[in-house]
Amino acid sequence: MATNAPRTVEAVQRACRIIETLQRQGETGITELSEEVEFSKSTVHGHLATLVDEGWVVKEDHTYRLSLRFLDIAESLKDRIADHDIVREQVRGLAEETGEVVHFGAEESGRVVYMAKSKGNAAVQTESRIGKRMPMHSTSLGKAILAELPRERVEEIVEQHGVEARTENTLTDVEALHENLAEIERRGYSIDDEENIPGVRCIGIAVTVPEADVLGALSISGPSQRMTDDRIENELHEKIAQAANVVEVNSMYA
Numbered sequence: 001m002a003t004n005a006p007r008t009v010e011a012v013q014r015a016c017r018i019i020e021t022l023q024r025q026g027e028t029g030i031t032e033l034s035e036e037v038e039f040s041k042s043t044v045h046g047h048l049a050t051l052v053d054e055g056w057v058v059k060e061d062h063t064y065r066l067s068l069r070f071l072d073i074a075e076s077l078k079d080r081i082a083d084h085d086i087v088r089e090q091v092r093g094l095a096e097e098t099g100e101v102v103h104f105g106a107e108e109s110g111r112v113v114y115m116a117k118s119k120g121n122a123a124v125q126t127e128s129r130i131g132k133r134m135p136m137h138s139t140s141l142g143k144a145i146l147a148e149l150p151r152e153r154v155e156e157i158v159e160q161h162g163v164e165a166r167t168e169n170t171l172t173d174v175e176a177l178h179e180n181l182a183e184i185e186r187r188g189y190s191i192d193d194e195e196n197i198p199g200v201r202c203i204g205i206a207v208t209v210p211e212a213d214v215l216g217a218l219s220i221s222g223p224s225q226r227m228t229d230d231r232i233e234n235e236l237h238e239k240i241a242q243a244a245n246v247v248e249v250n251s252m253y254a
Contacts, residue, residue, distance in 0.1 A: 011047075014037070014039060014043065014047060015047050015050075015051065017037045017039075018033065018037055018039075018044065018047050018048065018051070019051070019056070019057075019066065021033060021036050021037055022057065022064065022065060022066050023066060026065060027060065027063040027064070027065045028063060028064060028065070029062055029063050029064075030044055030045055030048070030062075030064075033048075033064070048064050052064070055067055055069055056069055056070070074130075074131070083247070083250050083251055084115075084116070086246065086247055086250045086251075087104050087115070087116050087247055088116050088118075090104075090218070090243040090244075090246055090247055091103070091104050091116045091117065091118045091218070091243075092118045093243065094118070094218070094220060094239060094240065094243050095118035095119055095120040095123070096118075096120060096121075097120075097239060098120055098220055098222075098236065098239065099120035099121050099122035099123065099222075100120050100122065100123055100124075100220050100221060100222040100226075100227075101117070101118075101119050101120070101123045101124065101126055101128070101220070101221045101222065102117070102118050102119075102120070102218065102219065102220050102221075103116065103117050103128060103141060103218070103219045103221070104116040104117075104207075104216055104217070104218050104219075104247075105134075105139075105141040105142075105145075105216055105217055105219070106145075106215065106216035106217075107136065107142070107145050107149075107214070107216070108133075110136065110156070110157040110160045110161050111133040111134060111135065111136065111142075111161070112133070112134050112135075112136050112139055112141045112142040112145065112217075113131065113132070113133050113134075114128050114129065114130055114131065114132050114134070114141075115130065115131075115216065116130070117129070117130060122222075122226075123222070124200065124221070124222060124223055126197065126200065126221060127197075134196070135161065135164060135166065135196075136157060136161075137158070137161075137163045137170070137171060137177055138164075138166045138167075138170045138171070138192065138195045138196040139192055139195075139196050139202070139204070139219070140190045140191060140192035140202035140203055140204030140217075140219045140221075141190075141202075141204050141216075141217040141218075141219045142204075142217075143180065143181065143184060143190040143192070143204060144184065144189065144190040144204035144205055144206040144217040144219070145206055145214050145216065145217050146181055147181040147182075147184040147185045147190065147206065148185075148206045148208060148214040149214065151178070154178070154181065158174055158177070163177060166195060166196050166197075167194055167195055167196065167197070167198050168198075169193055169194045169195045170195045170196070171195065188205070188237070188241070189203055189204060189205045189232075189237055189240070189241070190203070190204040190205070190217075191203055191204075191232065192204065192219075192221075194224055199223060199224055200221055200222070200223060200224065200227075201221070201222065201223075201224045201227035201232075202219045202220060202221040202222075202227070203219065203220050203227070203232045203236050203237065203240060204217050204218065204219040204240075205217060205218055205219075205237075205240050205241055205244045206244070207244045207247050207248055207251075208248060209248055209251050209252050210252070215247070215248075215251060218240055218243055218244050218247070219240075220236050220239075220240055
């Protein structure tokens with residue numbers, strides 16, 4: 001019977017599982033890795049030997065870790081989204097100005113991926129890290145991007161990933177989410193009102209260029225007692241809009 005499903009290669013899937021596990025665990029031995037991925041030791045050893053030979057994994061004594069070749073890939077990918085030097089400069093400047101945590105993220109496969117992060121002198125601890133993927137419907141970065149996308153694409157993302165409740169404030173009703181996105185489009189910025197992390201509010205703004213897809217979004221995050229509606233509207237909105245404009249202009253003429 002004919003099928004439209006794409007063919008997959010089991011060996012590649014296993015290699016990806018091993019790489020993802022090494023990313024989470026850091027330096028790991030074959031026994032621990034075998035137990036985690038639930039492959040036989042001989043299978044894991046064969047994949048590791050190949051990855052070491054190709055330079056993607058480093059063997060040190062009896063443990064294995066990802067090689068620094070992944071850094072080269074990561075840096076080249078960042079510049080495909082926007083001028084990453086400019087992004088880093090604006091993220092760092094916003095963090096210094098506001099004292100809060102500042103992120104830049106982009107959408108990939110219906111998730112928002114953190115691509116830059118900087119912490120001001122009063123910043124709270126968050127679970128975010130470069131490369132981490134997060135839901136779009138519950139984050140200010142994600143909602144700022146969603147508000148720029150066609151409704152059909154938003155519906156595709158919702159259908160693919162759902163609208164999981166991250167906190168009691170998360171919008172889990174699809175129509176309510178669409179109404180919120182329409183409000184973001186009118187207002188010009190998004191708000192994560194403790195929707196992703198209890199006690200943390202964020203403002204987000206999309207970074208766009210004419211006749212192109214949305215490049216990503218910037219966000220400022222802080223404790224809810226500091227991230228008041230008045231501060232967001234009368235202080236942070238202007239600062240983050242200026243930073244977004246700098247990234248947009250430099251991306252247009254890069």
